[in-house]
Amino acid sequence: ASPPPSFPRWLPAARAVPYGNMAALVQYVVLRGDLARPPFSWPLGAVVAQGCHAALAAVHGYRQHPDTGAYLEQGDAMRTVVLEAPDENSLLDLAEMLKEKGIEHKVWLENPEGIPTCLALRPYPKNQVQQHLKNFKLLK
Numbered sequence: 001a002s003p004p005p006s007f008p009r010w011l012p013a014a015r016a017v018p019y020g021n022m023a024a025l026v027q028y029v030v031l032r033g034d035l036a037r038p039p040f041s042w043p044l045g046a047v048v049a050q051g052c053h054a055a056l057a058a059v060h061g062y063r064q065h066p067d068t069g070a071y072l073e074q075g076d077a078m079r080t081v082v083l084e085a086p087d088e089n090s091l092l093d094l095a096e097m098l099k100e101k102g103i104e105h106k107v108w109l110e111n112p113e114g115i116p117t118c119l120a121l122r123p124y125p126k127n128q129v130q131q132h133l134k135n136f137k138l139l140k
Contacts, residue, residue, distance in 0.1 A: 024125045024126050024127065025067060025070055025071045025074065025079070025123050025124070025125055025126070026079045026080065026081055026123065026124065026125075026126045027055060027058070027059070027071065027078070027079070027080045027081075027120065027121060027122070027123045027124075028080075028081050028083060028120070028121045028124075028129060028133055029051045029054060029055050029080060029081070029082045029083070029118065029119070029120045029121075030082075030083045030084070030085050030091065030094060030118065030119045030120070030133070030136055031047060031050060031051050031082060031083070031084060031085065031117070031118045031139055032050075032084075032085050032086075032087060032088060032091055032116075032117055032118065033084040033085065033086055033087075033139065034086060034087045034088075035047050035050070035117060047117075050108055050110065050117040050118040051082060051118050051120070053108045053118070054106055054107070054108035054117075054118040054119060054120035055080065055120045057106045057108060057120065058104075058105060058106040058120040058121060058122045059071075059072070059122065059123070061104075061106055061122070062104055062122035062123075065104070065122060065123075067122065067123050067124060067125070068122055068123050070123070071123030072123075081138070082138065082139045083133060083136035083137065083138060083139060084136060084137055084138070084139040084140070085119070085136060088115075088116055091107070091116055091117075091118075091119055092107075092116060094119060094133075094136070095107050095116075095119055097132065098119075098121070098132060101132060103121060103124075103129055103132060104121065104122045105119055105120060105121045105122065106119070106120050106122075107119050108120070
């Protein structure tokens with residue numbers, strides 16, 4: 001299936017591998033919730049930007065993966081789930097566990113400070129990764 005005409009094709013991606021239910025592809029983004037609260041008190045826009053950076057970096061870094069291509073070809077039907085990590089340590093612990101399990105992801109660092117702010121998985125079938133993220137709640 002081709003993306004809608006309004007959906008840009010500027011990002012080269014691998015051809016889609018057909019899944020029975022394309023809605024099952026999802027990109028998980030895990031943001032540090034403590035950044036929006038004291039003592040950090042980052043503005044909402046700054047926190048959202050971290051999630052955007054991480055999500056785009058993961059898609060770009062894994063653009064040749066068939067799941068990424070299939071996800072992007074969904075156009076307006078792409079599904080992203082944004083979860084909250086309570087703090088830096090929980091985000092880094094998640095990153096280490098995902099690495100051990102072979103789950104491809106990107107940890108975003110706010111530079112020049114080098115602060116880990118967010119983690120995004122490349123797009124995956126939900127049933128392959130959801131169990132690894134069950135300890136994280138939706139970001140509120």
